[in-house]
Amino acid sequence: xxxxTNARVYTITGPVLDGATVLVxxxxxLAVGRVDxxxxxxxxxxxxxxxxxxxxxxxxxxxxWGEGGGPAEYDGNEWTNAVTPQVRALDAINPRxxxxxxxxxAGVTTVQTLPGSGNPIGGEMITIKTRGRxxxxxxxxxxxxxxxxxxxxxxxxxGQNNKRMPATRMGVAAVIRQFLIKASEYxxxxxxxxxxxxxxxxxxxxxxxxxxxxxxxDDIVSAIRIAREFDxxxxxxxxxxxxxxxxxxxxxxxxxxxxxxxxxxxKSETANLTFRAxxxxxxxxxxxxxxxxxxxxxxxxxxxxxxxxxxxGMTEAGALRAMTINPALTLGxxxxxxxxxxxxxxxxxxxxxxPFRTRARVEATYIEGCCVYQAER
Amino acid sequence: MKCTxxxxxxxxxxxxxxxTVANGVIENGAVLVNxxxxxxxxxxxxFAAPRGTEIIDAGGRTLTPGLVDAYSHLGLVNQGLxxxxxxxxxxxxPNTAHVRALDGIYPFDAGLTDARSGGVTTAQVMPRPTNxxxxxxxxxxxxxxxxxxxxxxxxxxxxxxxxxxxxxxRYGGEKKLPATRMGIAAVLREALAKAQEYKPEKARxxxxxxxxxxxxxxxxxxxxxxxxDDIVTAIRIAREFDxxxxxxxxxxGYLIADIIAEAGAAVAAGPSLAxxxxxxxxxxxxxxxxxxxxxxxxTALVTAHPHLPAQYLNIxxxxxxxxxxxxxxxxxxxxxxxxxLIGxxxxxxxxxxxxxxxxxxxxxxPFEVMTRVAxxxxxxxxxxxx
Numbered sequence: 037x038x039x040x041t042n043a044r045v046y047t048i049t050g051p052v053l054d055g056a057t058v059l060v061x062x063x064x065x066l067a068v069g070r071v072d073x074x075x076x077x078x079x080x081x082x083x084x085x086x087x088x089x090x091x092x093x094x095x096x097x098x099x100x101w102g103e104g105g106g107p108a109e110y111d112g113n114e115w116t117n118a119v120t121p122q123v124r125a126l127d128a129i130n131p132r133x134x135x136x137x138x139x140x141x142a143g144v145t146t147v148q149t150l151p152g153s154g155n156p157i158g159g160e161m162i163t164i165k166t167r168g169r170x171x172x173x174x175x176x177x178x179x180x181x182x183x184x185x186x187x188x189x190x191x192x193x194x195g196q197n198n199k200r201m202p203a204t205r206m207g208v209a210a211v212i213r214q215f216l217i218k219a220s221e222y223x224x225x226x227x228x229x230x231x232x233x234x235x236x237x238x239x240x241x242x243x244x245x246x247x248x249x250x251x252x253x254d255d256i257v258s259a260i261r262i263a264r265e266f267d268x269x270x271x272x273x274x275x276x277x278x279x280x281x282x283x284x285x286x287x288x289x290x291x292x293x294x295x296x297x298x299x300x301x302x303k304s305e306t307a308n309l310t311f312r313a314x315x316x317x318x319x320x321x322x323x324x325x326x327x328x329x330x331x332x333x334x335x336x337x338x339x340x341x342x343x344x345x346x347x348x349g350m351t352e353a354g355a356l357r358a359m360t361i362n363p364a365l366t367l368g369x370x371x372x373x374x375x376x377x378x379x380x381x382x383x384x385x386x387x388x389x390x391p392f393r394t395r396a397r398v399e400a401t402y403i404e405g406c407c408v409y410q411a412e413r
Numbered sequence: 414m415k416c417t418x419x420x421x422x423x424x425x426x427x428x429x430x431x432x433t434v435a436n437g438v439i440e441n442g443a444v445l446v447n448x449x450x451x452x453x454x455x456x457x458x459x460f461a462a463p464r465g466t467e468i469i470d471a472g473g474r475t476l477t478p479g480l481v482d483a484y485s486h487l488g489l490v491n492q493g494l495x496x497x498x499x500x501x502x503x504x505x506x507p508n509t510a511h512v513r514a515l516d517g518i519y520p521f522d523a524g525l526t527d528a529r530s531g532g533v534t535t536a537q538v539m540p541r542p543t544n545x546x547x548x549x550x551x552x553x554x555x556x557x558x559x560x561x562x563x564x565x566x567x568x569x570x571x572x573x574x575x576x577x578x579x580x581x582x583r584y585g586g587e588k589k590l591p592a593t594r595m596g597i598a599a600v601l602r603e604a605l606a607k608a609q610e611y612k613p614e615k616a617r618x619x620x621x622x623x624x625x626x627x628x629x630x631x632x633x634x635x636x637x638x639x640x641x642d643d644i645v646t647a648i649r650i651a652r653e654f655d656x657x658x659x660x661x662x663x664x665x666g667y668l669i670a671d672i673i674a675e676a677g678a679a680v681a682a683g684p685s686l687a688x689x690x691x692x693x694x695x696x697x698x699x700x701x702x703x704x705x706x707x708x709x710x711x712t713a714l715v716t717a718h719p720h721l722p723a724q725y726l727n728i729x730x731x732x733x734x735x736x737x738x739x740x741x742x743x744x745x746x747x748x749x750x751x752x753x754l755i756g757x758x759x760x761x762x763x764x765x766x767x768x769x770x771x772x773x774x775x776x777x778x779p780f781e782v783m784t785r786v787a788x789x790x791x792x793x794x795x796x797x798x799x
Contacts, residue, residue, distance in 0.1 A: 104694070309493070
């Protein structure tokens with residue numbers, strides 16, 4: 037049993053509590069607030085420190101992308117075909133990859149790891165805790181969505197580089213539609229088992245969402261059009277120009293995962309990138325989460341995406357929610373993570389200061405009550 | 414304290430906390446800007462400025478010199494234009510010493526606006542170090558201008574060289590020299606040897622011509638080198654040809670900071686706020702500028718924009734301070750030191766009388782992530798307001 041006492045506790049779903057105690061046992065949060073500390077508890081006096089739930093990044097390629105390892109380590113895009121729903125992020129996660137060290141040191145305890153955006157239908161994604169010996173041990177939710185992508189990447193990778201469909205945005209939409217139609221007509225008894233169509237069944241039965249990469253406003257609208265046609269759940273990934281159609285997005289009601297914003301406008305489809313986006317969409321009433329898309333924004337500096345979004349118009353409380361409970365809800369894991377509440381996993385991060393202050397640093401990160409990172413003194 | 418000397422000025426910025434960089438912090442002072450866009454005077458208190466002077470009350474906020482980025486591709490890699498707007502990479506030959514950054518700069522690049530919004534007023538713009546010899550760099554002043562030539566502060570400021578993975582991957586992949594680090598060094602040595610023997614009266618050669626100011630030590634060779642052995646190669650070759658050396662990136666420089674110091678090289682370090690890109694730069698972080706500065710190496714914090722977008726230079730400085738630099742060291746590393754590296758410290762890099770009035774007013778502590786730039790001024794003209 038562990039008692040973290042005297043911290044300023046950001047519960048996220050409730051008020052900020054000064055000088056509160058968080059009691060942890062069996063990997064779970066037992067109690068929060070004014071708590072009598074049992075005699076057997078190990079006490080960590082966190083006076084002057086800030087305790088937050090572990091941050092959640094709902095769109096990353098952690099463990100999958102290589103990062104400096106070159107082609108040998110890169111397992112991001114199964115670009116050999118435009119439709120690869122049968123591939124699973126789970127099968128390529130390297131738990132020893134340095135990107136997980138980055139997560140723990142940055143106070144990020146849950147991530148969704150996705151196949152890349154090269155294919156209109158890219159594969160299965162998973163939501164994992166950022167520690168474990170095997171990918172299977174790390175799983176929090178599997179699968180947690182099916183990846184798809186609009187816009188420049190599939191056009192370039194397939195049409196331009198490989199002279200096959202899709203070469204246009206029309207083609208991208210057609211490929212996705214065709215796939216979903218095929219999936220809705222899937223009959224394994226008649227035609228044999230098809231792993232990709234099997235996975236798509238989970239999307240069609242709304243057991244998990246389609247998560248569609250869309251930067252440009254028209255791509256976002258196409259994603260929504262298709263989600264409505266097939267009556268499936270959707271999250272909009274990147275959503276760079278979403279702020280330009282904020283009312284439409286708010287009315288559509290799908291959650292948006294915004295980013296990577298702490299990076300350049302590297303493509304035409306990111307020409308209108310701005311940190312003002314999250315604040316505009318928050319104000320419009322959208323369910324906003326912030327993403328690094330690591331490694332495209334270095335996970336080591338994850339907190340900056342919240343701090344700069346707040347500087348550019350998001351409420352600070354909203355920015356913190358967009359890094360905790362909002363992504364937990366979008367990923368379907370809010371029963372376990374995303375806030376400091378009794379009964380949830382003890383994924384906790386002790387900060388030396390308010391995380392949006394430049395000088396704040398992570399002193400310790402806990403996942404399910406275990407200390408998985410401790411700063412050097 | 415009241416300074417009573419009458420001066421001819423256009424603008425007085427008063428009631429400011431002034432980070433002069435050259436002479437410490439003035440807790441409440443004023444800066445006079447004259448009609449030539451120069452800093453006329455800086456002092457505690459306020460001035461008795463002549464009638465007609467525009468008075469700007471800073472309201473106690475912090476005034477700093479415009480930030481200087483010693484390693485950037487601003488204007489060369491245009492924001493949001495994809496392939497069509499990327500002109501940093503003349504990757505068609507291992508030696509393109511004759512290409513000039515000036516000929517690729519797009520004055521309407523959104524990156525320039527971003528940079529001004531982050532308080533950056535001077536940037537050394539370079540071809541990307543994909544070739545062994547990449548071409549000519551220049552110092553750009555971020556004036557509002559429609560013509561790149563009108564933004565030039567100084568040119569040329571150096572010749573860009575790339576060591577390590579980038580040229581290997583580019584040319585080795587084509588079964589062409591260089592496919593190894595040995596090959597890279599050979600290409601560079603050969604070009605420098607030829608440049609030493611260059612006789613223009615025989616026949617003009619733009620590549621060899623471009624290298625002349627480097628051979629004459631009038632400007633440095635700017636060598637992108639990340640792995641410690643690549644850094645040492647740069648030092649070795651600079652010694653062989655008696656060249657001034659500036660290292661770009663230098664990710665593993667913290668392992669050999671003493672050797673870099675002894676070689677007398679300066680470093681445009683980082684970007685430290687960056688994602689891992691290749692094997693050779695897989696260890697980015699603020700331990701690098703800290704180790705270099707502690708070893709006495711003149712070190713600038715850089716963005717290599719757009720690797721880190723230009724507008725985050727102040728956050729880099731803040732993070733460097735959070736990782737152990739003093740505030741004064743961190744300020745110097747984004748102002749006066751890069752100005753010295755580029756060779757423009759007589760014009761920019763500090764708030765001193767006689768220098769260009771490149772000034773930034775911040776609405777809070779400039780090292781805080783949540784702080785915004787209130788306005789950015791270049792040579793007395795406001796080029797960005799919040």
